[in-house]
Amino acid sequence: MTMKILNSLKRQSLNTKLALALLLLGFLAIFAGDPYGNAKTEIDAKELALIVDKQVDHIAAEELADWIIQNRADYRLVDLRTEEEFTTYHIPTAENIPLAGLIDGGLQRNEKIVLYSEGGIHSAQAWFLLKAKGYKAVYMLFGGLEEWKDRVLFPAVPENPTPEQLAAFAKIKEVSKYFGGTPQSGAGSVSAQPKTEMPKLSLPAGGAAPKPQAKKEKRGLLI
Amino acid sequence: MSAPFFKYGLFGSEASLIVAVFIGIGFGFFLERAGFGSARKLAAQFYFTDMTVLKVMFTAIVTAMVGVYYLSVFGVLDLSLVYLTPTYLAPQIAGGLILGFGFVVGGYCPGTACVSASTGRYDGWIYVGGLFAGILFFGEVFHWVEKFYASTPMGQVTLPQLLHMPYGLLVFLVCVMAVGAFAAAEWGEKKMAAKKEGK
Numbered sequence: 001m002t003m004k005i006l007n008s009l010k011r012q013s014l015n016t017k018l019a020l021a022l023l024l025l026g027f028l029a030i031f032a033g034d035p036y037g038n039a040k041t042e043i044d045a046k047e048l049a050l051i052v053d054k055q056v057d058h059i060a061a062e063e064l065a066d067w068i069i070q071n072r073a074d075y076r077l078v079d080l081r082t083e084e085e086f087t088t089y090h091i092p093t094a095e096n097i098p099l100a101g102l103i104d105g106g107l108q109r110n111e112k113i114v115l116y117s118e119g120g121i122h123s124a125q126a127w128f129l130l131k132a133k134g135y136k137a138v139y140m141l142f143g144g145l146e147e148w149k150d151r152v153l154f155p156a157v158p159e160n161p162t163p164e165q166l167a168a169f170a171k172i173k174e175v176s177k178y179f180g181g182t183p184q185s186g187a188g189s190v191s192a193q194p195k196t197e198m199p200k201l202s203l204p205a206g207g208a209a210p211k212p213q214a215k216k217e218k219r220g221l222l223i
Numbered sequence: 224m225s226a227p228f229f230k231y232g233l234f235g236s237e238a239s240l241i242v243a244v245f246i247g248i249g250f251g252f253f254l255e256r257a258g259f260g261s262a263r264k265l266a267a268q269f270y271f272t273d274m275t276v277l278k279v280m281f282t283a284i285v286t287a288m289v290g291v292y293y294l295s296v297f298g299v300l301d302l303s304l305v306y307l308t309p310t311y312l313a314p315q316i317a318g319g320l321i322l323g324f325g326f327v328v329g330g331y332c333p334g335t336a337c338v339s340a341s342t343g344r345y346d347g348w349i350y351v352g353g354l355f356a357g358i359l360f361f362g363e364v365f366h367w368v369e370k371f372y373a374s375t376p377m378g379q380v381t382l383p384q385l386l387h388m389p390y391g392l393l394v395f396l397v398c399v400m401a402v403g404a405f406a407a408a409e410w411g412e413k414k415m416a417a418k419k420e421g422k
Contacts, residue, residue: 019402025289026398029391035295035302036390109230109304134231 048131057127058142059114061151065175068093075112078105080122081145089198091116091141091148092179099126109135116141116148153181153199226300251338260342262330269327272415274408285401292394307379314372329353 009017051057067075068091079086079094086096097105099122107113113135115123123140130138141148150156155172158165173183180199225231229239257279258264267273294300326332331339331350339347365372383390 015405019405022285022289022398023402025293026395029289029292029394029398030389032293032296032391034390035292038296038298110235134225 048128057139059139060142061148062172062175064091064114064141064148065152065179069175069178075114075139076107077114078102078107078116078126080115080117080126085118089145091145099129102126102129103133107135109133110137111135112137112139114139114141117144119144119146152176152179154184155181156184226294227304230301230304250334251341254335254338255342259335260339260344260347262339262344262346265332265335266327266330270415271411272419274412277408278405281401281404285398288394288397292390307381309379310377311373312375312377314374317371 009020012020064077068077077091077094079090079096080099080102081090081096082098083096086094090096094116097107107130113130115126115130115138117123117126120140120143123144127138127140143150152172153176155169155176157169161169169183176183228234229242234242254260258275259279264273265276268276291300291302291305295302322332329336329346329350331347333354336347336350336354340351341347361368382388383393386393
């Protein structure tokens with residue numbers, strides 16, 4: 001019986017065979033299920049751990065500032081905070097994609113992406129999320145917006161500065177002014193009150209709360 | 224390895240242009256091999272004497288559909304990352320009619336016009352010239368038609384979403400439709416050939 005069918009199949013033209021194959025594949029498709037959500041991306045835990053260990057997934061605040069000043073366009077800066085926080089202040093050139101909308105946020109797997117949040121925790125979580133989804137070049141702003149304020153907007157000279165530190169401060173002072181920040185001048189001048197008014201955005205700035213300068217010890221907790 | 228390759232970062236934007244050149248040459252080559260460099264062959268479609276266009280195009284569609292479907296089911300391709308042209312129903316119907324009108328009058332569609340031009344046919348070159356003139360004209364009058372151009376937006380919809388139908392069932396129905404269309408085309412060709420001989 002089967003031989004008979006096979007023999008009669010052999011005598012058919014190639015077109016008929018192809019048509020039958022198509023109908024068979026189409027019929028099987030009814031039972032094969034949904035095509036969405038089957039793509040697996042493997043997480044190479046070892047590779048990720050190495051990246052974390054070597055800290056090559058970080059961008060320092062000063063480095064990011066340089067990129068913005070140079071007007072570099074080979075990366076996308078993503079602000080993970082809420083829309084409200086974003087409207088109040090965000091790093092220039094950033095786009096707002098809250099954590100929940102990250103995967104559908106229109107980011108491409110082959111783009112260089114720099115993430116930041118208020119501290120470092122949300123951006124670290126988003127970093128893992130994107131890495132697990134197969135995004136290649138994901139970086140975090142080291143220390144998040146806190147670090148951006150400390151290092152770029154309101155930089156201060158360390159106590160008893162070395163000549164190198166003074167030279168670095170002279171440079172960052174200019175960078176700070178570019179971003180509308182206020183360098184905390186005068187090392188050791190205890191009387192000078194830290195003036196940390198957030199720079200005004202072209203967007204209607206909400207209550208830009210002055211940030212107390214005594215948050216340095218928190219850095220150890222940040223990723 | 225996961226597809227789409229570009230979205231997974233196998234190559235960057237610059238390399239993608241090189242890939243596009245090769246895909247384009249392949250596309251043109253097979254169009255030419257199907258005989259689509261000739262306006263006579265293409266126009267015969269509209270007189271039902273030669274249904275090659277329907278057969279080739281529908282074959283390409285169902286091959287791609289079945290391939291994409293099974294690759295996605297097996298997890299090789301992430302279908303959610305494949306770009307879909309958003310649907311704007313009214314302007315796309317109008318655009319389709321304009322394209323169809325040009326196709327009947329001139330005997331080429333944009334792709335086959337390029338194939339014809341690259342094989343050295345004069346009508347192909349004239350057609351490609353008209354193509355660029357049309358693009359320029361559209362660009363110039365764009366602000367007049369802009370409102371219509373963006374009307375009736377439906378987003379990136381697929382037939383299974385629109386018809387609330389399981390994806391696999393739609394694949395099957397399109398396969399049946401294709402085989403039916405092939406059989407009807409062969410039958411029609413024979414009928415027309417007989418009619419011609421009878422004359």
